[in-house]
Amino acid sequence: MSWIDNVLPPKIRSFLNKRETPENLWVKDPESGEMVFYRDLEANQWVVPGSGHHMKIKANDRLAAFLDDSKYDLVPLPTVPTDPLKFRDQKRYTDRLRDMRVKTGMEDAVLVATGKLYQQPVTVAVQDFDFMAGSLGMAAGSAVITGLEKAADTKTPFILFASSGGARMQEGILSLMQMPRTTVAVLRLRDAGLPFIVVFTNPTTGGVTASYAMLGDVHIAEPGALICFAGPRVIEQTIREKLPKGFQRSEYLYEHGMVDMVVHRHNLRSTIGSLIAMFTGAASPAGLSEAPPKQPLPQVANDDDLDGSVAQAASE
Incomplete structure (x- = not known):
């Protein structure tokens, strides 16, 4: 010693x-x-x-896995008022934002980037659930609008990876106003004749589902993702009936026509690459001729505590 x-x-x-x-x-x-x-x-x-x-994946990791050679350029996003309502519950809203920015390294819940998918230029927006449950506030809404306008200006397809617990309550009516704002931006992209592809990840709920996430030309869902406006627990308490197993999950919604396809995360690149080639009339990209390998699908998750977990994540 x-x-x-x-x-x-x-x-x-x-x-x-x-x-x-x-x-x-x-x-x-x-x-x-x-x-x-x-x-x-x-x-x-x-x-x-x-x-x-399929576990949650960070926005940067999503972009790196999806785009060619893991290369992308982030699109500068507009600055919005930080705390317009001076909101405070258990802690001040400004403190929550500061903590989330330190935790995630992001300014807000949405990243927008440009890159290439099978050599085809694309614009991509990704919502990160780790940032206040991917909630839709002024910054997130402006980011989505910026992405849509960037795609329209550069004449590239727009791909959105949606993941959200809904509107951000700390911004009140200003958060809800992002629903019509983003809808107008989607219409501009549609007027330009450019494809808008939405990928639902777990979970996508509330005002995001009620606005731009449901306005795509093609709706793809990752396996087992919860996609809804109101969660299962809220619906059961309202109608006082037990919901079917897997209600509002990707596979259930596919069977009932609400989403176009359920695609394993490993096959998203090839699937969306083929869709873009079809929409734009371009030749099928090299490497897409072979059928993607079959991947195991997850079991249906238990929805009992899901509403509570989304609300808790949004308040952290």
């Missing part, structure tokens, strides 16, 4: 000897309970290899 161990108080000694243990070394699959090594999950685009469960 060295002399320093005899001189230093126990608390300081334990601090100096503390070993840094990496966090999130293993991630638990919420469906099967399987423990998956973090690096393996990251390499598999955050899809659990065994069950096929």
Whole structure:
């Protein structure tokens, strides 16, 4: 034992000897309970290899996995008032925004980027659920509008990856006004004759579903994604009846005609690449002639606590 161990108080000694243990070394699959090594999950685009469960993926990781050579250029987004209503509940809204920006490294819930998909120039917007549950506020609404206008100006297809708990309550009516604003921007893209492809990820709810997310030319859903306006628990409490298993999930909505297809995350590039070639009349991109490999689909998740989890994420 060295002399320093005899001189230093126990608390300081334990601090100096503390070993840094990496966090999130293993991630638990919420469906099967399987423990998956973090690096393996990251390499598999955050899809659990065994069950096929699609976990949430960060916006930057989504763009890197989707676009050619993981290369993209972020589109500058407009600045909006930070806290127009001076809102405060358990903490000030400005403090929530600051905490989210430190946690995620993003200014708000939406990133917009330009890049290429099978050599075809595209404009892509991604909502990140980690930023206040991907809620729709003035900044997020302006970002989506900027993406739509950028696509119209550059005459490129627009692809949206939607993930949201709904409108941002801290901005009140100003948040709800983003619904008609984004709708008008979608109409401008449609007038330009450019394709608008929406990919629903888990979850996509509330005002986002009630506005621009449901205005695409093609609606694709990732397996097992919750897609709705009001959540299952709210509906059950209102009608006082038990809902069918898998109600409002991707597969259920596909069977009932609300979405056009359910596509595994690994096959989104090839599927959307083929759709863009069809819409634009371009030749089918190289590498799309072969059918994509079949991927395991996840089990239907339990919806009992979903409404509460979305609300909790939005308030964090």
